[in-house]
Amino acid sequence: MNIKPIRNDQDLQAAFRRLEAIFQAGQGSPEADEMEILVTLIESYENKNYPISPADPIEAIKFRMDQQGLTPHDLQEYIGSSGRVSEVLNRKRPLSLGMIKRLHDGLHIPYESLLAGAAR
Numbered sequence: 001m002n003i004k005p006i007r008n009d010q011d012l013q014a015a016f017r018r019l020e021a022i023f024q025a026g027q028g029s030p031e032a033d034e035m036e037i038l039v040t041l042i043e044s045y046e047n048k049n050y051p052i053s054p055a056d057p058i059e060a061i062k063f064r065m066d067q068q069g070l071t072p073h074d075l076q077e078y079i080g081s082s083g084r085v086s087e088v089l090n091r092k093r094p095l096s097l098g099m100i101k102r103l104h105d106g107l108h109i110p111y112e113s114l115l116a117g118a119a120r
């Protein structure tokens with residue numbers, strides 16, 4: 001096992017190549033241990049150098065609607081009247097804290113996604 005820190009994209013590509021080479025390692029083998037360490041190093045480097053921003057709140061809602069086959073009418077219990085739902089989905093009205101809580105509790109949309117951009 002020859003593990004080195006991942007300091008740049010070239011190191012990252014080398015780590016991916018090694019990971020691919022040992023991907024089928026048997027559980028408990030030295031290669032499986034190496035694979036676990038490589039995955040941790042890769043995740044750390046990617047989180048630091050290629051952070052992923054939380055989803056836009058409206059896109060998160062639309063994504064959940066698509067996943068669950070929901071219509072705007074189905075959102076009324078979380079957002080309010082059909083007019084209010086339309087305003088929110090068309091970005092004419094921001095989500096209130098109550099809407100955010102109901103969407104999170106009812107549709108399990110992460111708070112992080114529903115609050116994205118609120119501090120801007």
